[in-house]
Amino acid sequence: MSAPVQSRPRSYRRPVSVWWWLKKPTYLLFVLRELSSIFIAWLVAFLVVMVFAVGRGADSYRAFMDWAGSAWVVVINIIAFLFAALHTVTWFLLTPKAMALRVRGKAVPARMIIVGEYVALAVVSAFVIWLVFL
Amino acid sequence: MTVEIGPQAAARAAEESITIEVTRYDPDSDQELRTQSYEVPLRKDWTVLDGLNHVKDTIDPTLSYRWSCRMGVCGSCGMNIQGQPSLSCGTFLSDFAPGPVRVEPLANFPVVRDLVVDINDFMEKLPKVKPWIIRDDVDVHAGEFLQTPAELDAYTQFSSCINCMLCYSACPVYGLDPEFTGPAAIALAERYNLDSRDRGARERLDVLIEREGLWGCTFVGECTRVCPKHVDPASAIQRYKLKAAQESVRAVLLPRGAG
Numbered sequence: 001m002s003a004p005v006q007s008r009p010r011s012y013r014r015p016v017s018v019w020w021w022l023k024k025p026t027y028l029l030f031v032l033r034e035l036s037s038i039f040i041a042w043l044v045a046f047l048v049v050m051v052f053a054v055g056r057g058a059d060s061y062r063a064f065m066d067w068a069g070s071a072w073v074v075v076i077n078i079i080a081f082l083f084a085a086l087h088t089v090t091w092f093l094l095t096p097k098a099m100a101l102r103v104r105g106k107a108v109p110a111r112m113i114i115v116g117e118y119v120a121l122a123v124v125s126a127f128v129i130w131l132v133f134l
Numbered sequence: 135m136t137v138e139i140g141p142q143a144a145a146r147a148a149e150e151s152i153t154i155e156v157t158r159y160d161p162d163s164d165q166e167l168r169t170q171s172y173e174v175p176l177r178k179d180w181t182v183l184d185g186l187n188h189v190k191d192t193i194d195p196t197l198s199y200r201w202s203c204r205m206g207v208c209g210s211c212g213m214n215i216q217g218q219p220s221l222s223c224g225t226f227l228s229d230f231a232p233g234p235v236r237v238e239p240l241a242n243f244p245v246v247r248d249l250v251v252d253i254n255d256f257m258e259k260l261p262k263v264k265p266w267i268i269r270d271d272v273d274v275h276a277g278e279f280l281q282t283p284a285e286l287d288a289y290t291q292f293s294s295c296i297n298c299m300l301c302y303s304a305c306p307v308y309g310l311d312p313e314f315t316g317p318a319a320i321a322l323a324e325r326y327n328l329d330s331r332d333r334g335a336r337e338r339l340d341v342l343i344e345r346e347g348l349w350g351c352t353f354v355g356e357c358t359r360v361c362p363k364h365v366d367p368a369s370a371i372q373r374y375k376l377k378a379a380q381e382s383v384r385a386v387l388l389p390r391g392a393g
Contacts (some may be wrong), residue, residue, distance in 0.1 A: 009159045011244035011252050016309045023217065027306060030354045074335050094353065098372035 039083035145173035153234035175206035199249035209298030219303035265324035268334025292325035301357035
């Protein structure tokens with residue numbers, strides 16, 4: 001007796017390279033966008049530590065500010081700011097894809113949703129600036 | 135090779151040409167993919183598919199690839215052209231002049247022969263998301279279900295899918311995890327969810343709420359960029375996620391009222 005006949009031809013499965021995210025600029029931007037969440041987490045932790053330092057009194061706050069002024073923290077914060085900006089811009093651009101808003105039966109144009117987000121960001125930023133400086 | 139003579143042949147010889155580098159694979163003799171280059175005429179109105187047809191007709195009849203309509207509606211001729219998932223009937227050789235143009239089988243699918251890939255995985259996944267109208271109160275004698283233009287508008291975009299598989303080829307999630315349901319299937323599920331005649335959203339969500347369903351998607355967005363019919367699967371999936379999340383929250387807050 002012969003071996004059973006293969007019903008389908010032998011197909012070739014191509015391995016996916018671990019460097020797949022370098023193959024297209026859009027893939028790289030996606031990976032950077034996902035990585036930005038680590039820096040967002042860093043900024044949140046930074047803020048929480050600062051709030052605790054303020055809560056413990058003037059000496060503690062001064063010690064925190066000295067630490068925050070050290071070169072490596074400044075470098076990390078600059079990088080974190082750039083990633084936060086990337087995070088904001090990319091997610092604002094993507095929001096209309098997830099949110100299909102309809103007002104009086106008509107779809108709200110994607111551009112309007114994005115503009116709305118920037119307006120909200122500006123309002124919140126203005127409030128924070130008022131809170132800190134005025 | 136044919137030998138041409140006469141003024142026409144002379145005109146052809148003077149014509150510009152472009153090299154296409156085509157992936158070859160013979161399941162009977164090859165252990166790996168290889169590349170073969172062909173010289174084809176570079177004409178303004180020639181697509182990559184025209185180039186491949188020229189190769190098949192005049193240079194190498196053993197070259198295998200799928201195609202049918204030549205006008206971007208059948209979805210058979212998808213290939214990775216210069217690394218980008220494209221319909222070869224809608225991609226012009228002149229855009230890549232002076233060349234060479236890389237023509238590969240769609241990524242993320244097993245290669246059957248040359249540029250032909252095995253899409254059975256998709257064919258098995260598609261019916262699982264129940265892409266048809268589900269409702270149990272159909273009375274044929276009551277006539278058709280009417281829709282307003284707004285109700286039609288809600289899903290029309292997602293109904294333009296031609297199952298060309300470009301989105302699966304572009305999706306790195308599907309490449310890394312073949313269990314992922316994938317862009318076209320989820321977009322088609324959403325197309326029926328958005329249809330005012332349909333009552334099957336709950337049934338589909340039961341299938342797609344799994345890790346390999348909706349939540350497998352990390353929103354790379356490349357599916358939308360390569361879609362030749364502007365279906366925007368990335369948008370369909372994110373909207374679907376939003377609804378699924380709302381559904382989960384509702385189930386926790388209103389254990390008896392949900393559904």
